[in-house]
Amino acid sequence: MNEELQALLEKIHRERGIDLRHYKENFIVRRVKVRLRALGATSYRRYMHLLDDDEYDRLLEAMTINLTSFFRDPDVFQAIRDVVLRPLILAKKRTTQPRLDIWSAGCASGEEAYSLAIMVHQLLGNHLPRWRVRILGTDIDAAKLEQARLGVYGAFSFRGTRWPFLERYFVQTNEGRAVIPEIKRMVQFRRHNMISATPPSRFDLILCRNVFIYLQREQQLVALHKFHKALKHGGFLVLGKSEILSANATPLFEIVVPKARIYRKKDTHSKLPLEATT
Template identity: 40%
Template sequence: MLKTAEKHATKEDTDFIMLKSVIKDRLGFNCEYYKDSHFKRRIDVRLRASGAKDYGEYVRILKDNPGELDILMDTLTVNVTNFFRNTEVYDIVEKEVLPAVIKAKSTTSLRSIKIWSAGCSIGVEAYSIAMLLHHILGDNIRKYNITITGTDIDKASLQQAQQGLYGEVEMKDVRPAFLKKYFVQQGNHYQIIDEIRKMAHFKSHDMISGPKMKGFDIIFCRNVTIYFEKELQEKLYMDFYDGLNDNGFFVMGKTETLLGPSKDRFKPFNAKERIYNK
């Protein structure tokens, strides 16, 4: 019995490795960076839905049914997200972080503000930041050259971000005054007004293996790195550190923690809300 169990476990491991290889080849999604526990939970959703009894059978389904690849990509990159998620974080961003950046830039001739929303999903974080900047600056916003860049590897999410059209689920934490000022209701959906939509642009970028991005005043990467292995988290946090201008801000997720060299490089700005200073 023991030998049979060991043999079965070995076949499962082999099939799982083969599945990860197929996903990398067909989708360009490198599974090796993700914690196996998280990755298997997402994969198991599709095993149950497709009726596959094990990883080996699911590999055959992927090879025979190209449509399953698209569904799997959605499953692997799905994020539950909404505008102003974790409102207490945005309170500090609105009252302390953005005013500090604006004050620093107001003494320069270019008045350029660059912000990166890394792992932006459907764009709600980037637009939340844009609304706050518009709210703080008012008519003075024309005096600043503001660039908000949202990046992700999921093309479907990026398309929705560019469209700027959202359902009621994403709207639950939008304050009434912002809802009235920055959205146009279209049936059960809400369209971001053009003035805010033009402040953000979105592009496909792999923060793990893509080109390094630099020159930012604020980098937001929230609730993304928790799915990665510890060594990769350490690397990414240093990439974000290097990607910031001096005195720039890094905003991470409430359940995430700085690891490795970044712990000594970043200065806590508001440790409770996971906001740090370069």
């Protein structure tokens, strides 16, 4: 990678805690160049001197790495409900203390995690108090996590959402629609880097959608190994609709619903290679 670009990414990491160094180089170059052109900067070094608070916002916006919405890809959420959550609930409901553990990895401003909480709330209905439900949303972007914890959203977060019961789970405020406390209580948000940090553990379901598109193959595989470890026996993993499991990860997961990118953990006792195929 170009040394000046490397220095720019290190500055962003140092000053904003956002680590773009593992992202695909051509993706980064394309997006940063849009900002260079907009400011008339002729090199990454010059651009670095122009990187004030406003420009940081514009740069990160240009990366569009944080875009998300409630029930993004509704067909995927339907498949999660029918193929993952309903059977899990059925299998667990007779246990003395049933629990559901769900991780939204790369949750951005939290819409995905809250969507899952709403869905679980719908599915469990009056039985919810008997269950221990843990929904964890993690991201590396501290500013996005602050928005997630606040839980107040503008119309953009609801684009394409046609879920009639949505009105029930939000109250209109001057700042936007606020998630009701009952749903907020079901979700926790934490800063976490899925590539370098030790993963939290014992999940029934992990969603990591629209994150791998930005990551290099090697990093994807590192994350997949961590997810494999973090899942309970037979647990589920959901990737983004445009993301596929790399060939090296097939010993870790089997496909359950190809269109919705739903995978299931395979049990493996052997140590698997971490190198990615090309």
